[in-house]
Each structure stands twice: as structure tokens, then as C-alpha cells.
Amino acid sequence: MRYKLLIEYDGTPFCGWQRQEGVPTVQQTLEEAFSDFLQTETIVWGSGRTDSGVHAKGQVAHIDCPKDYTPLKIQGAMNKRLQNVPITLLEVEEVGDDFHARFSATSRAYEYKILNRRTPPALEKNRVLWVAHPLDIALMEEAAGYLIGHHDFSSFRDSRCQSSTPFKTLDHLSVERKGDMILIKTQARSFLHHQVRNMVGTLKRVGEGAWSPLKVKEILEAKDRRKAGPTVLACGLYLTDIKFDS
Amino acid sequence: MRYKLLIEYDGTPFCGWQRQEGVPTVQQTLEEAFSDFLQTETIVWGSGRTDSGVHAKGQVAHIDCPKDYTPLKIQGAMNKRLQNVPITLLEVEEVGDDFHARFSATSRAYEYKILNRRTPPALEKNRVLWVAHPLDIALMEEAAGYLIGHHDFSSFRDSRCQSSTPFKTLDHLSVERKGDMILIKTQARSFLHHQVRNMVGTLKRVGEGAWSPLKVKEILEAKDRRKAGPTVLACGLYLTDIKFDS
Secondary structure, rough: EEEEEEEEOOOOOOOOOOOOOOOOOHHHHHHHHHHHOOOOOOOOEEEOOOOOEHHHHEEEEEEOOOOOHHHHHHHHHHHOOOEEEEEEEEEEEEEOOOOOOOOOOEEEEEEEEEEOOOOOOOOOOOEEEEEOOOOHOOOOHHHHOOOOEEEEHHHHOOOOOOOOOEEEEEEEEEEEEEEEEEEEEEEEOOOOOOHHHHHEEEEEEEEOOOHHHHHHHHHHOOOOOHOOOOOOOOHHHHEEEEEEEO | OEEEEEEOOOOOOOOOOOOOOOOOOHHHHHHHHHHHOOOOOOOOOEOOOOOOEEEEEEEEEEEOOOOOOOHHHHHHHHHHOOOOEEEEEEEEEEOOOOOOOOOOEEEEEEEEEEEEOOOOOOOOOOEEEEEEOOOOHHHHHHHHHHOOEEEEEEEHHOOOOOOOOOEEEEEEEEEEOOEEEEEEEEEEEOOOHHHHHHHHHHHHHHHHOOOOOOHHHHHHHHHHHHHHOOOOOOHHHEEEEEEEOO
16 A cells, blocks of 8 residues: 655754665654554655755655555554654555655745844744845845746756756746745746755845846856855755645 | 843743743843843843743843943844844843833733644644644634633632732733634733633633633633633743833
8 A cells, every 4th residue: 555645844853854874864764663653664755855954844755555554543653653753744645556756746846934134033943044134025036037937057056966957947936025034935846956045045145135136047047056146054945845646 | 221122032941031040041041141241240120921931022121231332232242142042132222210121011912822733743843732633713712702801810820820919901812723823812911820821721622612612701700720721831822022101
């Protein structure tokens, strides 16, 4: 039996999603809890890796299970085992054998949170990027417009990126303010390594007034990572939603 | 010179606001940072104590300072000293000698957050009370209506309460839902010890369907702590706003 999992986690104490020797990761924590519950070695296949410190409100994964449990039974047994770590199974659903969390995914959505006020966060520590100087979100929104669509995103691609191509189609990139908080939302079929954080770092430079919105078009066309802004901190990033072919 | 401070803190690592021997508190942490900055023993007078684990988005306090610093200088110097603890000075303002954070306060507002969904919080751990069973907020709102006004709140008063009277005037008590989150907001000139958490514990019983809204009127009139609901967890409570005579 194959089950689809919808997962929320606080990325702070984890070295990212993917299992790695000697460090705590979300995948490993889930696999150990499943292996304990199912009494057999279990692999948890994620839709996408998140970096160290990145959070998820809607990561999706799947497992194969030797026995036919009800989704509620799995959810209850697992959340009990996860009660001392900041990971929770929001939903568990039985799916067909043709479902694959990674290969069936048709779009991924992320949200980046910037706390834009003079004083550092106390309650939102490790949950936001803190920017003390006021950012101009109208300029950021204008700049974002140049990044939407099908482009060579080499300027926003980390050197360790394993994608076979720098071309991606960005379906959505918006900037909105809610009080002190700036939310940058984006969606694409898939992203290059660090693409979201590098785009946000570039939009931040625009919001500070250091770069014009049009400069972002030039940066994109330069296809040169050194032209774009810095990679912003992981702790402001949330994997929010993954869509699948129905 | 007297300065008014507006303070945000994450109550999780603190044993409440008030200085106590041998345990970390918000007041002590602030006093140590001020004493270091001002190079003289400094007392931080808070508007109200918060219990262990209770958060603040808008605690107010005042200090007396031997030298005339600009508010921005104080804010910057203090937030630098507080950078490794989840306390931040949101605002610093010069005030007259007749201002007193505790005695000049004319109203206090709190918010209580309940995460009402099947699965425990990962991202909101230590920030909410988790209630798995769906709560009926229309019933809770109706019950809240009986508590508004001038009453003897003995049924909602902790036995350790040091107030000279059980009479308080509750100006506001509302219940609203935003997605999975239920927000209970309340305001009064002052509250009895544990009054907010005991009122929330009682409203929760109503939301679960265990008690009718009218039962809350009976509980209030019984003036007996044993009749009301339990004291809910501290971690869902936020001190949000304190008002002063202008």
C-alpha cells in the first residue's frame, strides 16, 4: 500500500530534508519513526529537498507500507512518535502505485517572510529574515515582474545545482506587505538550487533602493550568478504547497 | 530621565516576567542588560507580571536613567545586548516623572491562541494551545457574552491571587476563527491572577459541547473556582497591548 503524506515542520533544528550521515534531518527522523511503527525499514520519498533551516507548511512525501492501515491509524501512530520533534503529519492519504511524491509533482510553491521593522524579532526568531530599513514593496513587485515566465535562471542558480538545465518557468512571484511583515510568494514546476533565496536577495536590493527594478531584467539576461543579490537566510523560507496531476 | 519601553518577548525560556532568585526571568534579563549599558544598577518596572511561558507583543515598562540619552540610542544599545535572548525593545520613549508603567496603566489586553486541528503544531510549538477536537466558536462567543461587564470573578481567580477584591470589569471578550487558529481577545483595566487562562479553559469546555453557554453564567454566579474550567497552558497567551491616560 502506498500513502501520501502532507507534512509540516520547523526546519530550525534540522540539517535540511535529506538524510545525511551524522546530522539530524527531517527525512531521517521520519524514516526512523516509520521504521519503528511499521517494524520494517521504511524509505520516505520527499517531493523536494529543503535546505538546512528551511521550514515546510506543506511538504509532500510518500511511503510504501507492507500492511493495509487506515490513514488515521498511520497519522495517529506517527504523530505520537514525533511528539518531541517539530514535525507533524497534517494529512495521510491512500494513493495508487503510480503516485510518486517527487516525479508526480507538477508545481511547488514557496513563501519567504521578511520582518521589516527597526527591531529584531523576539517571537519570530528563526522564522523570518529581519530587515531593519524600510523596503519599498512597489519597486520589489515591479522587479518581480521581470522574473516571471520561461527564462535561463543562471544568475539565480547556486554553483552546486544539479539540474540538467538552467531554464525554468516561473509561474508566480508576488510581494505583499501585512503590517511589519513582507511576504514573497512564488510558484513553479520546479526551482534551481537556491533560486528562491537568490531571487529574494535580489528583490531585497531593489526594495532598499540600491538597484532599480529594470536592473533585475539585466541581471536575468546576464546569466551570471555574480550579478544577482546574495542568498538570503534559510529561516525565512517556507515550502507551502505542492500540486500533483489529478 | 524616565523612559517608557514597549517590549516583545517569547516567554518560552523564561520563568515569567518577575525577578526571582535562581531562575531566568524577563525582568532580570532586562535589568542586567540595562545595568551593563548604563553602568549603574537599574530597576525595570513592568506594567504587569506575566506567568512562566506567557508571551508579550506589547509589554510596557519604565526605567529611570541617570543620563539623558536619545530613545534611539537606548533602543540600539539594548537590542544589541539582547540579541541572544528572545526579548526586543520595540519602542523607547521619553516620558515625564509622573508616568509609571504599572500605576498609570488604564487597560490591559491579552490574546489567547488555540490551534484547532487534528494534528499537533510543528511551526507553532510553544506558541499555541493545541486542541484536536473541533470547537464551536459560536457557542464560545455566546458564553463570552456572560462574562463581559462588572462582576465578582471568584470562579476564575487563582487561589494565590493577591488582589484585594474579586470584582473586575471585563470590557471585551471575543472569539474568532482564522483558518485552523482560534483567537480569543480580551481587555480590562486589570485582571485577577490566571483570570484569562481560567476564562479560556471555561470557554473551551463550551466549545467542546461539554457545557452550554448559559452554564457559564451559572459558573460566574457561583463565585467558586471549582465550578469553572481548568487553567489552560501559558504558551497560548500573549500580552498584546497596554493603554495609559494621555
